[in-house]
Structures are given as C-alpha cells and as structure tokens.
Amino acid sequence: MTDDLLADFVRADREQGLGTYGIHVHREGRPSVEHRFRSDDRVNLYSVSKTFTAVAVGIAESEGRLGLGDRVIDHFPELRPLAADGFESVTVHHLLTMTSGSGHEWFADRRVDAADLLHEFVAEPLVAPPGRRFAYTGSGFYALGRLIARVTGANVRDYLLPRLFRPLDLHNPAWHCCPLGFPFAESDLFLRTGELSRFARLLLQSGVWEGEQVIPSDFVRRMATDRVDMKEGDAHTDGYGLGIWLEPGGAVRMHGAYGQIALIDEGRRAAITVTAHTEDETAQLTALHDLVLARLD
Incomplete structure (x- = not known):
C-alpha cells in the first residue's frame, strides 16, 4: 500500500x-x-549483487570453509605460476x-575475452600494496564467487539457495554467468523490489529471519565496521565495508547501477x-534521503 510517507517521493519521481x-x-x-x-x-540488481556474494563468504566462514584472513592464492595453488608479484599477499x-x-578493472557489462577471467585477474600486476588502495571494480567479487565454488563445490548461486534464498522465499533467482558457467558474483542477480527488501530486512535484523540465524550476526556487524576509506566520497558515502557502502549518519547502503538501492538504517x-532505471542516481539517492528516510523520525 502507499501512504502519505511516500507521497512526496512519488511526486518527485514524476517531476524529476x-x-x-x-x-x-x-x-x-x-x-x-x-x-x-x-x-x-x-x-538486474547490478552491484547490489556484491552484497549477496559478501554474505556467501560470511556464511562459508561460519562453516569453516575459509577465513577472511586466508590468502586467496592458497585456495588456488595451481595459479601460483601465473600470479603477479605481490598477489600472494x-x-x-x-x-x-x-x-x-x-590494477585489473572489469565489470559484468563488459565482454569476457579472457579464456579464464580469474586467471587474468590473478596475473594482473598490482598497482599498490594489498590493503593500501581502494579501487571500485567487479574483478575481486568475481574472484570471490570463484572462491566460493572452490571451497564449497557449488557456485555462489547454488550455495546460497538453501542457506539464504529459500529461507527468504526467493524462489529460483536468475544470476547471469561467465562463459565458464560461474555467476558473475559482482552483478547480474535478478530480484523484485519486495524480494530485495527481504534481504535488506535480514541485514537490519542482524541476520535473523523468522527466528532462524541465516547469516552469522558477527559477520553482519563486521560488514559495517570493517571500514576502508575512499579517495573521493559524496554527501551520502563515507567509506566501504564488507561488500556494502557506509553512510555518514551510520546507515549502510547496497547500491547498483541505474538506481538499485537498499538503505538500511x-x-x-x-x-x-x-529498483529503478535512472540516469541520475545522485538525484534519486537525495530524494530517498530527504523525502523518505529523514521523515521516518
């Protein structure tokens, strides 16, 4: 249903x-x-998909399949001969x-020409020591999807089916795949507005859904507290966490291209x-903050 809370946002959407x-x-x-x-x-949720992949990593950690401090190359020893100097860290x-x-930069809207995108990522020279430089790209999250497949035996979509999608009643979601058959992980997961809202609510509730701990609460907390700085931010962005954007007032945000947004306060x-298709994401985000979020007080 719609009530007065959304009236001004609906009007702004029409006028702007x-x-x-x-x-x-x-x-x-x-x-x-x-x-x-x-x-x-x-x-298409675009980069909101990254948050789903991050949650898959958190669940896999709770199952003892990997650790956040693990060196990526240790899970892919066959790629050591290809690895760029410093990638072992x-x-x-x-x-x-x-x-x-x-220095590898790739997003799911670009054609994959490499025989194996993971091999290309591992071999790409580093332009900064690990941990020193934030660079927004889909390459690392694609690699995380491949890591989930390596340590669990299931691709990231199939791994999340019984652990996340089914508990939230997200029936058989599509997730586009690379030429090798692995979900892009950084993008191209498809859901409805209300379906995405269940995932946002799950994070708000520290990973609990209908009495079941779906995501480890400690990982949900770390998503917002393991903060890294960015060279450039904006009025609504104050850093990046574990697969999620951090806002100055304490809210966190999933954010995909063309205005796929979930704000959790x-x-x-x-x-x-x-969900949307907007060419002005700044105006959309400002309207959400000024005409909806601020009025919840």
Missing part, C-alpha cells in the same frame, strides 16, 4: 523523471509501505573491501528498497 520501478519501506513494528510505478518484474578480506591493490530500525 527519477525512473523508479518500485519502492518498499520496512519500519520495525509498523506495516510496510510500498508503491509501484510499473509492473513488479525481476530486474592478497587476502579474502582485501577482495571484500576492494583493496587488493590489483539501524538507528531508525528501517530499510528502504528501490
């Missing part, structure tokens, strides 16, 4: 052409509020925080989820 598909607001202890601007289809944590120091006990 924000391109919103749907918005869903969860407030703990109160009925959810939502508004649809078009049919409720599953859409790159850890799982570096990939989660996009601080590997690798622990202080307000609220989660706001949007």
Whole structure:
C-alpha cells in the first residue's frame, strides 16, 4: 500500500523523471509501505549483487570453509605460476573491501575475452600494496564467487539457495554467468523490489529471519565496521565495508547501477528498497534521503 510517507517521493519521481520501478519501506513494528510505478518484474540488481556474494563468504566462514584472513592464492595453488608479484599477499578480506591493490578493472557489462577471467585477474600486476588502495571494480567479487565454488563445490548461486534464498522465499533467482558457467558474483542477480527488501530486512535484523540465524550476526556487524576509506566520497558515502557502502549518519547502503538501492538504517530500525532505471542516481539517492528516510523520525 502507499501512504502519505511516500507521497512526496512519488511526486518527485514524476517531476524529476527519477525512473523508479518500485519502492518498499520496512519500519520495525509498523506495516510496510510500498508503491509501484510499473509492473513488479525481476530486474538486474547490478552491484547490489556484491552484497549477496559478501554474505556467501560470511556464511562459508561460519562453516569453516575459509577465513577472511586466508590468502586467496592458497585456495588456488595451481595459479601460483601465473600470479603477479605481490598477489600472494592478497587476502579474502582485501577482495571484500576492494583493496587488493590489483590494477585489473572489469565489470559484468563488459565482454569476457579472457579464456579464464580469474586467471587474468590473478596475473594482473598490482598497482599498490594489498590493503593500501581502494579501487571500485567487479574483478575481486568475481574472484570471490570463484572462491566460493572452490571451497564449497557449488557456485555462489547454488550455495546460497538453501542457506539464504529459500529461507527468504526467493524462489529460483536468475544470476547471469561467465562463459565458464560461474555467476558473475559482482552483478547480474535478478530480484523484485519486495524480494530485495527481504534481504535488506535480514541485514537490519542482524541476520535473523523468522527466528532462524541465516547469516552469522558477527559477520553482519563486521560488514559495517570493517571500514576502508575512499579517495573521493559524496554527501551520502563515507567509506566501504564488507561488500556494502557506509553512510555518514551510520546507515549502510547496497547500491547498483541505474538506481538499485537498499538503505538500511539501524538507528531508525528501517530499510528502504528501490529498483529503478535512472540516469541520475545522485538525484534519486537525495530524494530517498530527504523525502523518505529523514521523515521516518
């Protein structure tokens, strides 16, 4: 349903052409509020997919399959001869925080010409020592998806099916794959607005869904506290955590291209989820903050 809470955002979407598909607001202890601007289809979440991959890593850690301090190359010993100088120091944590120091830049909207994208990533020369430089790219999260497959025997989508998707009743989600058949991991997971809102609510609730601890609570906490600085931020960005953006007021944000956004504000006990196709993500994010999030007070 729609109520007065969303009236100004709906008006701003119409007047500014924000391109919103749907918005869903969860407030703990109160009925959810939502508004649809078009049919409720599953859409590409783009880089919001990174947060799902990060959660897969956290679950795998809790199962003893890997550690955030593990050196990535130790899980792929056959790639040692290909590894660039210094890559042997790159850890799982570096990939989660996009601080590997690798000069490799790739996103899922680009054609994969390499015979194996993971091999190309491992071989790419480092441009900074691991842990020293934040660089936004999809390469490291693709590598994390491959790591999940290596340590669990299942690709990241199949690994999450019984552990995350089914508990949240996210039936059979599509996740586009590379030429070798591995999900892109950094992008191209498809969900509806309301389905993404369940995942946002799960993080708000410290990984608990209907009494079940779906994601380890300590990992959910670390997602927001293992912070790295960025060279450039904006009014709504104050660093990066474990697969999630950090905001100055304490909220965290999943953010995919063209305005796929989930804002999680622990202080307000609220989660706001949007799917869209907008060419002005700054205007969309500002409207969400000024016309929705700020009014939850």
